[in-house]
Amino acid sequence: MASHKISDAVIRRLPGYYRYLRDLEKIGITRISSQELGARMGLTASQIRQDINCFGTLGQQGYGYNVAELRAHIGSILGLGQKYELIIVGAGNIGQAVAWYPGFSQRGFEPIAMFDVKPDMIGRVIRGVPVYNVTELRAYLAEHPALIGVVSTPARVAQQVAQQMIEGGVRAIWNFAPIDLKVPANVVVNNVHLTDSLLVLTYRLHQMELAGQSPDANIPVD
Amino acid sequence: MASHKISDAVIRRLPGYYRYLRDLEKIGITRISSQELGARMGLTASQIRQDINCFGTLGQQGYGYNVAELRAHIGSILGLGQKYELIIVGAGNIGQAVAWYPGFSQRGFEPIAMFDVKPDMIGRVIRGVPVYNVTELRAYLAEHPALIGVVSTPARVAQQVAQQMIEGGVRAIWNFAPIDLKVPANVVVNNVHLTDSLLVLTYRLHQMELAGQSPDANIPVD
DNA sequence: TAGATTGTTAATCGATTAACAATC
DNA sequence: TAGATTGTTAATCGATTAACAATC
Numbered sequence: 496m497a498s499h500k501i502s503d504a505v506i507r508r509l510p511g512y513y514r515y516l517r518d519l520e521k522i523g524i525t526r527i528s529s530q531e532l533g534a535r536m537g538l539t540a541s542q543i544r545q546d547i548n549c550f551g552t553l554g555q556q557g558y559g560y561n562v563a564e565l566r567a568h569i570g571s572i573l574g575l576g577q578k579y580e581l582i583i584v585g586a587g588n589i590g591q592a593v594a595w596y597p598g599f600s601q602r603g604f605e606p607i608a609m610f611d612v613k614p615d616m617i618g619r620v621i622r623g624v625p626v627y628n629v630t631e632l633r634a635y636l637a638e639h640p641a642l643i644g645v646v647s648t649p650a651r652v653a654q655q656v657a658q659q660m661i662e663g664g665v666r667a668i669w670n671f672a673p674i675d676l677k678v679p680a681n682v683v684v685n686n687v688h689l690t691d692s693l694l695v696l697t698y699r700l701h702q703m704e705l706a707g708q709s710p711d712a713n714i715p716v717d
Numbered sequence: 718m719a720s721h722k723i724s725d726a727v728i729r730r731l732p733g734y735y736r737y738l739r740d741l742e743k744i745g746i747t748r749i750s751s752q753e754l755g756a757r758m759g760l761t762a763s764q765i766r767q768d769i770n771c772f773g774t775l776g777q778q779g780y781g782y783n784v785a786e787l788r789a790h791i792g793s794i795l796g797l798g799q800k801y802e803l804i805i806v807g808a809g810n811i812g813q814a815v816a817w818y819p820g821f822s823q824r825g826f827e828p829i830a831m832f833d834v835k836p837d838m839i840g841r842v843i844r845g846v847p848v849y850n851v852t853e854l855r856a857y858l859a860e861h862p863a864l865i866g867v868v869s870t871p872a873r874v875a876q877q878v879a880q881q882m883i884e885g886g887v888r889a890i891w892n893f894a895p896i897d898l899k900v901p902a903n904v905v906v907n908n909v910h911l912t913d914s915l916l917v918l919t920y921r922l923h924q925m926e927l928a929g930q931s932p933d934a935n936i937p938v939d
Numbered sequence: 940t941a942g943a944t945t946g947t948t949a950a951t952c953g954a955t956t957a958a959c960a961a962t963c
Numbered sequence: 964t965a966g967a968t969t970g971t972t973a974a975t976c977g978a979t980t981a982a983c984a985a986t987c
Contacts, residue, residue, distance in 0.1 A: 701796030
């Protein structure tokens with residue numbers, strides 16, 4: 496039986512499934528068991544079957560899962576298969592890195608404009624994406640609606656930029672500023688804190704050093 | 718009572734605590750209750766007290782927590798307070814973004830070298846960081862040990878780069894390639910999958926659209 | 940002292956794992 | 964059919980929340 500509320504824990508694993516299935520497809524594997532997929536991903540077979548069952552009956556007893564079919568299904572759950580125009584505020588390194596992330600366009604993400612405050616950035620066209628003055632953000636959005644906004648500004652202006660995006664019709668914000676953006680309930684936000692992930696790394700490194708390099712067994716990968 | 722094994726769930730929250738406490742300190746707040754901190758961070762007061770108690774007795778009944786003291790303590794648990802030299806393989810946008818992330822140096826992270834394969838990158842010095850040919854990686858590490866390695870290469874070479882880093886003495890790998898690096902038990906790895914986080918965002922956006930914009934209440938922020 | 944707020948134990952909730960009957 | 968492997972229920976485990984005595 497399908498689609499009772501999918502838990503957050505499951506949702507966070509979905510992109511991983513998608514990625515692994517895509518890689519399997521690429522190397523020509525067409526079917527896979529929960530056992531085998533689990534071994535590759537570092538999850539239990541049981542968990543994989545539970546996860547997949549959240550959104551319907553996709554496997555076949557005695558056979559396993561069809562890789563292409565499963566990937567397509569997970570992709571559609573993730574909202575792929577449609578095109579997402581996105582705007583980027585903050586044309587620094589992170590903004591540019593995001594704009595040019597390989598594989599972005601093939602997944603339907605299209606950066607249509609960047610915004611910055613620096614005079615030497617404004618007016619440039621970087622790999623086809625024009626950089627506008629951030630003062631033009633509202634006016635631009637009025638003409639060119641975008642569902643997704645990327646915030647790659649310094650923390651101190653991030654909330655205010657988000658505000659303008661939301662007023663301009665942006666419904667999802669991907670935030671790289673080191674602050675947790677607050678948004679209304681009809682807008683989604685994902686705060687990516689790069690430094691946080693580095694600190695988790697140093698924590699583990701530190702622990703390992705304290706423990707005198709003793710292998711602390713399975714360090715979970717996140 | 719302190720330090721029984723700190724769970725992974727707690728560890729992942731620590732950088733958040735650190736960040737909020739730092740911001741509080743900046744605006745001059747010197748003491749805070751679990752109640753108030755919870756309200757700001759979107760956690761329950763109970764959870765905050767549980768978390769903090771994992772690593773000792775830091776609060777005072779009837780008073781709360783001393784912001785500066787708590788931040789310093791969490792910082793030291795996270796392994797801050799020492800200097801970390803880091804090398805970056807892949808001098809593209811993400812590599813550069815990482816190298817120049819503001820606040821890096823004030824937290825003790827110092828990029829000492831970048832490596833790439835592109836002839837037009839090799840030999841450049843970008844904001845003080847030299848870019849070498851990746852073929853020189855081993856030789857470089859032999860002379861300049863670094864604890865942390867950043868992998869910001871295409872996926873297809875990432876595992877091999879990690880291998881070389883590890884052989885060169887790197888003990889922690891911060892990976893941005895869209896693949897889960899496998900490392901031996903005495904090395905730590907943190908796989909940052911930017912696309913994964915974007916897909917979680919589109920999932921939620923998609924759900925919200927399906928639900929006809931109805932506010933789906935508390936969208937957790939991660 | 941009285942009020943506030945922690946530290947900590949117990950209760951609840953949710954997520955993962957184990958087991959196995961259903962079925963391809 | 965026999966073997967494989969799912970779908971699904973039950974058991975376990977862990978994390979979060981609630982409650983309250985301890986104490987500043």
